[in-house]
Amino acid sequence: MLDPKLLRTKLSEVKERLQKRHFDLDMGQYESLEKQRKALQIRAQELQQKRNSESKEIGQAKQRGEDIEPLKSKVAALADELKQAEASLGQVQEALLAFELTIPNLPHDSVPDGKDETGNLELRVWGEAKHYDFEVKDHVDIGEQLGLLDFERASKLTGSRFSVLRGDLARLHRALIQFMLDVHTAEHGYQEIYVPYLVNSESLRGTGQLPKFAEDLFALAGEKEFFLIPTAEVPVTNLHRDEIIDANALPLKYVAHTPCFRSEAGSYGQDTRGMIRQHQFEKVELVQFVRPDESYQALEQLTYHAEEILRRLELPYRVVSLCGGDIGFSAAKTFDLEVWLPGQQKYREISSCSNFEAFQSRRMLARYRDLDSNKPELLHTLNGSGLAVGRTLVALLENGQQQDGSVTIPSALRPYLNGQELLTP
RNA sequence: GGAGAGCUGGCUGAGUGGUCGAAAGCGGCGGUCUUGAAAACCGUUGACCCGAAAGGGUCCGGGGGUUCGAAUCCCUCGCUCUCCGCCA
Numbered sequence: 193m194l195d196p197k198l199l200r201t202k203l204s205e206v207k208e209r210l211q212k213r214h215f216d217l218d219m220g221q222y223e224s225l226e227k228q229r230k231a232l233q234i235r236a237q238e239l240q241q242k243r244n245s246e247s248k249e250i251g252q253a254k255q256r257g258e259d260i261e262p263l264k265s266k267v268a269a270l271a272d273e274l275k276q277a278e279a280s281l282g283q284v285q286e287a288l289l290a291f292e293l294t295i296p297n298l299p300h301d302s303v304p305d306g307k308d309e310t311g312n313l314e315l316r317v318w319g320e321a322k323h324y325d326f327e328v329k330d331h332v333d334i335g336e337q338l339g340l341l342d343f344e345r346a347s348k349l350t351g352s353r354f355s356v357l358r359g360d361l362a363r364l365h366r367a368l369i370q371f372m373l374d375v376h377t378a379e380h381g382y383q384e385i386y387v388p389y390l391v392n393s394e395s396l397r398g399t400g401q402l403p404k405f406a407e408d409l410f411a412l413a414g415e416k417e418f419f420l421i422p423t424a425e426v427p428v429t430n431l432h433r434d435e436i437i438d439a440n441a442l443p444l445k446y447v448a449h450t451p452c453f454r455s456e457a458g459s460y461g462q463d464t465r466g467m468i469r470q471h472q473f474e475k476v477e478l479v480q481f482v483r484p485d486e487s488y489q490a491l492e493q494l495t496y497h498a499e500e501i502l503r504r505l506e507l508p509y510r511v512v513s514l515c516g517g518d519i520g521f522s523a524a525k526t527f528d529l530e531v532w533l534p535g536q537q538k539y540r541e542i543s544s545c546s547n548f549e550a551f552q553s554r555r556m557l558a559r560y561r562d563l564d565s566n567k568p569e570l571l572h573t574l575n576g577s578g579l580a581v582g583r584t585l586v587a588l589l590e591n592g593q594q595q596d597g598s599v600t601i602p603s604a605l606r607p608y609l610n611g612q613e614l615l616t617p
Numbered sequence: 618g619g620a621g622a623g624c625u626g627g628c629u630g631a632g633u634g635g636u637c638g639a640a641a642g643c644g645g646c647g648g649u650c651u652u653g654a655a656a657a658c659c660g661u662u663g664a665c666c667c668g669a670a671a672g673g674g675u676c677c678g679g680g681g682g683u684u685c686g687a688a689u690c691c692c693u694c695g696c697u698c699u700c701c702g703c704c705a
Contacts, residue, residue: 196666230667233666233667233674234667236674237666237667237673237674237675238673238674240673240674240675241673241674243685243686244674244686246685246686247635247685247686248635248636248686249685250635250685250686251635251636251685251686252635252636254635255635260685263685264684264685264686265685266685267685267686268684268685270685271684271685271686436627436664438627557664557665561627561645566645566646566662568664
């Protein structure tokens with residue numbers, strides 16, 4: 193959520209800055225709601241003040257033993273009027289909040305212009321796409337030919353966009369999770385955390401998935417309004433919802449491994465083959481809570497932490513800065529990590545690292561107590577995949593493939609697999 | 618699933634219809650004292666909203682109700698704890 197004060201005082205500037213994302217802010221609707229809000233709030237507060245002071249007088253009169261009946265009827269009329277004013281104020285405030293919750297974050301000045309992913313800016317490239325002197329296969333063929341990847345049975349169990357892994361591939365999948373958590377906890381200073389995979393709607397509102405993106409979520413049908421998490425970002429960032437954190441405890445850095453569930457509504461026909469786009473996948477997620485003046489430095493650091501996993505796995509990748517049209521709803525700035533997939537002859541997103549500035553913390557009321565002012569201030573939140581495990585597995589299969597159908601396992605993972613160097617049938 | 622008890626500020630905890638945003642203690646901050654620290658003592662210390670300010674308003678788990686007036690009474694939902702049942 194944007195700062196309501198900013199909307200009130202610099203509306204046209206906000207509108208202009210949002211045009212970078214190709215978002216058209218309806219200034220007329222906002223101004224009309226805000227005008228009503230102000231008038232109603234002033235009215236309601238006047239009535240409240242009157243009621244409070246006159247009720248106090250009744251209390252005093254009663255103590256003096258006076259007849260309070262005439263006073264009572266006078267204030268009763270006031271109370272009715274107040275009730276009405278409060279009700280209309282509540283309605284307008286609700287409408288205003290609903291409007292504000294659908295406005296995306298302001299993109300940072302450094303975000304490149306552009307309307308879609310073709311406008312993203314390549315910042316750096318690491319590693320080189322290997323040359324294969326045989327015809328390369330994609331991960332589906334590799335995995336199925338090894339007998340380790342099974343989409344047919346997955347669709348029998350559930351439906352499309354699910355996968356079954358077996359044997360060494362299931363083990364490699366588990367090893368990847370372990371490896372990522374170990375690097376981030378032991379070397380990058382993150383605290384490992386285990387969180388619920390079901391969350392309530394307040395949490396989803398806090399990080400920005402609700403109210404606008406309900407169709408991307410899986411909701412439980414039971415009597416409780418629970419949702420499957422689309423990313424660990426939701427439970428981990430909401431850990432500090434409605435909290436005021438001691439400044440000395442900052443930065444807070446968490447790493448969590450969770451499954452993620454996404455309905456992928458609106459992506460029909462995209463990435464239907466293989467495990468690139470699944471309804472269920474595993475992810476190791478990095479989340480940071482930092483002081484506002486440190487958040488852009490933290491974004492560089494967090495991105496570097498995610499990149500480190502790709503480097504250790506010897507996977508070629510590039511880093512792109514998302515343009516205004518491609519950046520997510522809540523983010524002020526995002527770097528995507530894209531891994532090279534020989535099977536597609538393309539770089540594909542494997543991690544997305546974002547600085548949300550105060551956008552999420554304002555929704556969540558996640559604050560810290562500033563050492564100078566001794567006042568609560570909004571934190572800045574960041575997160576990034578470190579990494580998406582399913583896609584990492586895809587990248588390992590495709591980049592490690594050999595002519596005979598076997599797959600080389602990078603040396604960083606071998607300690608997690610009793611030294612195993614190859615996937616073979 | 619059944620029965621009961623609770624939910625108050627950063628924490629502990631008092632408050633059961635009137636000047637209560639709320640005693641007291643702890644913690645925090647500032648000061649006195651001290652070579653320094655501790656102790657002691659003094660002062661100070663909730664969040665949010667409107668407002669340039671003065672000031673005003675809201676908030677005692679959420680929502681609703683009763684009342685001139687609600688932390689306090691009623692209803693409802695959520696959560697926590699205890700006992701019973703079931704269960705990985």
